[in-house]
Amino acid sequence: MRPRPGVPTRTVLGALAALAAATFGMARGGAQDAPPFDFEGEYGLTVRVVPEGLEVGWLTNEARAGELSAFVDGDKVHHARTGESQTHATLVESTAPVVVLEYGAAGGEMHRTTIERDPPDRVELEVTGVDSVYMFGDVHGEFERVIRLLEAVGVIDGELHWSGGRRHVVFLGDLFDRGDDVTRVLWFVYGLEREAASDGGGVHVLLGNHELMVMSGDLRYVAGKENLIAFRHGVEYSDLFDPRETVLGRWLASKPGLMRMDDLLLAHGGMSPAYIGYDTPEFQDTLDVFLGEDLFLGWNDPEFLAEYGDSITLDSAAVTRRFDFFFDGESVFWYRDLVRTDTLGPFLDQVLERYDANVHVIGHTPVETIQERYGGRLIATDLLDAASELLFLARGEEDGEWERFKVPLFGPAVPLVPAPPGADTTPRSEGSGSAP
Numbered sequence: 001m002r003p004r005p006g007v008p009t010r011t012v013l014g015a016l017a018a019l020a021a022a023t024f025g026m027a028r029g030g031a032q033d034a035p036p037f038d039f040e041g042e043y044g045l046t047v048r049v050v051p052e053g054l055e056v057g058w059l060t061n062e063a064r065a066g067e068l069s070a071f072v073d074g075d076k077v078h079h080a081r082t083g084e085s086q087t088h089a090t091l092v093e094s095t096a097p098v099v100v101l102e103y104g105a106a107g108g109e110m111h112r113t114t115i116e117r118d119p120p121d122r123v124e125l126e127v128t129g130v131d132s133v134y135m136f137g138d139v140h141g142e143f144e145r146v147i148r149l150l151e152a153v154g155v156i157d158g159e160l161h162w163s164g165g166r167r168h169v170v171f172l173g174d175l176f177d178r179g180d181d182v183t184r185v186l187w188f189v190y191g192l193e194r195e196a197a198s199d200g201g202g203v204h205v206l207l208g209n210h211e212l213m214v215m216s217g218d219l220r221y222v223a224g225k226e227n228l229i230a231f232r233h234g235v236e237y238s239d240l241f242d243p244r245e246t247v248l249g250r251w252l253a254s255k256p257g258l259m260r261m262d263d264l265l266l267a268h269g270g271m272s273p274a275y276i277g278y279d280t281p282e283f284q285d286t287l288d289v290f291l292g293e294d295l296f297l298g299w300n301d302p303e304f305l306a307e308y309g310d311s312i313t314l315d316s317a318a319v320t321r322r323f324d325f326f327f328d329g330e331s332v333f334w335y336r337d338l339v340r341t342d343t344l345g346p347f348l349d350q351v352l353e354r355y356d357a358n359v360h361v362i363g364h365t366p367v368e369t370i371q372e373r374y375g376g377r378l379i380a381t382d383l384l385d386a387a388s389e390l391l392f393l394a395r396g397e398e399d400g401e402w403e404r405f406k407v408p409l410f411g412p413a414v415p416l417v418p419a420p421p422g423a424d425t426t427p428r429s430e431g432s433g434s435a436p
Contacts, residue, residue: 036061037180037225037228038061039059039060039061039086039228039229039232040058040059040060040061040104040105040109040111041058041104041111041113041184042111042113042183042184042187042188043059043181043183043184043229044058044059044183044229044232045057045058045059045103045111045113045183045187046058046183046229046233046240046246046248047101047113047115047246047247047248048242048245048246048247049117049245049246049247049250050091050245051095052091052093052095053091053092053093053094053095054070054091054092054094054099054115054117054247055089055090055091055092056068056070056089056090056091056092056101056103057087057088057089058088058089058103058104058111059087059088059229059232059233060085060086060088060104060108061086062086062105063084063086064084064085064086064105064106064107064108065082065083065084065105065106065107066080066081066082066083066085066088066103066104066105066106067079067080067081067082067103067104067105067106067107067110068080068082068088068090068092068101068102068103069101069102069103070092070094070099070100070101070102071099071100071102072094072096072098072099072100073096077092077093077094077096077099078090078092078093078094081106086232087232087233087234088103089233095117096117097116097117097118098114098116098117099114099115099117100112100113100114100115101113101114101115113187113191114191114194115247116194116247117247118250119250119251119253119254120254122254123255123256123284124202124204124256124259125256125258125259125260125280125281125284126259126260126280127168127202127204127259127260127261127262128261128262129262130168130202130262130395131166131167131394131395132167132168132392132393132394132395133167133168133169133170133261133264133392133393134149134150134153134155134167134168134169134170134390134391134392134393134407135169135170135171135172135266135361135381135390135391135392135393136149136169136170136171136172136381136387136390136391137172137363137364137370137380137381137382137383137387137391138172138173138174138175138208138210138363138364138366138382138383138386139174139175139179139185139386139387140174140175140176140177140178140179140182140210140386140387141175141176141177141178141179141180141181141182141184141185141223141226142179142181142185142386142387143179143181143184143185143188144181145386145388145409146185146188146387147160147188149387149389149390149407149409150169150390152407152409153390153392153407155167155169155201156192160188160192161195162192162196162199162201162203164196164199164201165199165200165201166199166200166201167201168196168201168202168203168204168261169192169196169202169203169204170203170204170205170206170261170266171189171203171204171205171206172206172208172266172267172361172362172363172381172382173205173206173208173209173210173211173268173333173363173364174208174210174211174268174363174382175189175205175208175210175211176208176210176211176213176214176221176222177210177213177214177221177222177223178221178223178386179223179386180223180224180225180226181225182222182223183229183240186248186252187248189203189205190247190248190251193205204259204261205252205255206255206256206257206258206259206267206268207255207256207257207268207287207333208268208269208333208363208364209268209269209331209333209334209364211252211255212326212327214237214238214241215238215242215243215249215252215253215291215296215297216238216296216297216298216299216300216326217236217238217297217298217299217300217301218299218300219236219237219238222237242297243291243292243296243297244297253291253292256280256284256287257283257284257287257332257333258271258278258280258283258284258332259280260280260355260356260357263356263357263358263359264357264358264360264361264393264402265351265352265355265357265359265360265361266360266361266362267332267360267362268332268333268362268364269331269332269333269334269335269336269362269363269364269365270332270335270336270337270338270339270360270362270364271335271351271355271360272330272331272332272335272337273330273347274324274328274330274331275330275331275332276350276351276354279355280355283332286325287325290325290326293322294308295308295313295314295319295322296322296326299323299326299327333364334364335364336364336365338360338365338373338378339362339365339367339373339378339380340365342373342374344374345374345375345377348374348377348378349377352377358377359376359377359378359379359402360377360378360379361378361379361381361391362378362379362380362381362382363380363381363382364382365380365382366382366383366384367380367382367383367384367419368383368384369383369389369406370383370389370391370406370416371416371417371418371419372404372416372417372418372419375418376404376416376418379391379416380419388408388409389406389408389409390406390407391404391405391406391407391416392404392405392406392407392413393405403415404416
């Protein structure tokens with residue numbers, strides 16, 4: 001990997017905090033006997049696309065020699081052994097579209113990750129013919145909870161491979177921040193997406209405000225352990241997810257901000273009055289253009305912004321339009337009013353008619369439990385206790401309408417019920433707009 005000269009102060013502070021927590025056994029809610037962090041395998045993997053091939057970095061929990069082999073169509077095309085360290089890196093000189101990596105500590109357990117060099121040319125914005133779908137709100141790096149729920153509903157097996165057949169799973173944004181295992185969640189979903197597609201099913205990821213924050217360099221909510229991963233690789237945390245160079249960053253940048261699944265309209269924050277004029281392809285075209293500009297990567301870099309402000313690349317109105325699209329309180333990634341009020345029924349009807357949908361499913365605004373609002377026309381999935389429930393929608397055999405359930409971490413699925421009047425939607429130390 002190519003470390004930046006020096007490590008930014010906030011990354012160092014976050015890394016040292018995580019290291020202290022792990023050292024003194026305080027990383028899990030103050031428990032003195034908490035297990036140490038795991039950095040091996042996909043917990044600490046980073047892959048960058050370069051003209052010569054793939055720059056691969058991986059971590060080991062202890063200082064040991066590292067080992068990596070790469071395979072293309074079953075043939076070994078690369079093998080490297082690294083010195084004794086917790087941080088390892090090698091350049092795999094292959095530009096094949098699919099490369100399988102096997103890596104870890106020499107003489108120890110080898111981990112396996114399949115890398116696709118390029119993301120899909122265009123992500124699906126309209127998915128039809130769905131009989132059953134499982135949806136997560138904001139999972140925020142809670143890897144163990146995600147796999148426990150997916151195992152419980154039978155879409156992954158004990159080896160964490162897809163076993164869901166033609167069923168679908170949707171992540172409604174905010175896989176990033178707060179939790180310890182964001183990197184592991186991302187690699188897991190990245191691999192599961194490919195497995196589901198090959199089996200006739202689907203795994204879908206929408207962008208949330210925290211994906212946009214991290215990729216643009218706003219790292220206020222990155223967990224200490226995740227900062228420590230970046231620290232050990234010698235880069236800023238956002239560099240691990242660079243949307244132009246890294247495998248995960250390029251994959252995330254290809255994802256939608258708005259999509260339809262049969263008669264379901266899906267978004268992270270929710271459709272707002274400011275963006276109802278866009279259809280789904282128009283919204284995605286705008287997102288793709290804005291994500292690909294230098295300005296997106298520089299929103300949190302004062303020096304870049306100072307230089308950019310002196311240029312004539314964009315006028316002030318064009319810059320404001322881009323900021324509002326990503327970070328304003330009426331952005332589709334940040335909008336909260338559909339959950340925080342119960343007075344927007346006429347507007348919600350307008351949204352559903354505009355997008356030929358019957359139900360709008362969203363995350364972003366935390367609630368105590370997954371719940372219906374506005375007579376079932378809105379479903380809110382972001383939970384104060386992240387990834388503690390899963391939304392399950394299944395087509396009724398008689399009427400074809402969605403049967404609606406929530407699946408808790410422990411216990412059977414239960415039908416959704418309308419939110420009680422005045423239901424609590426207190427955010428977890430969040431505001432709107434640029435304050436997440």
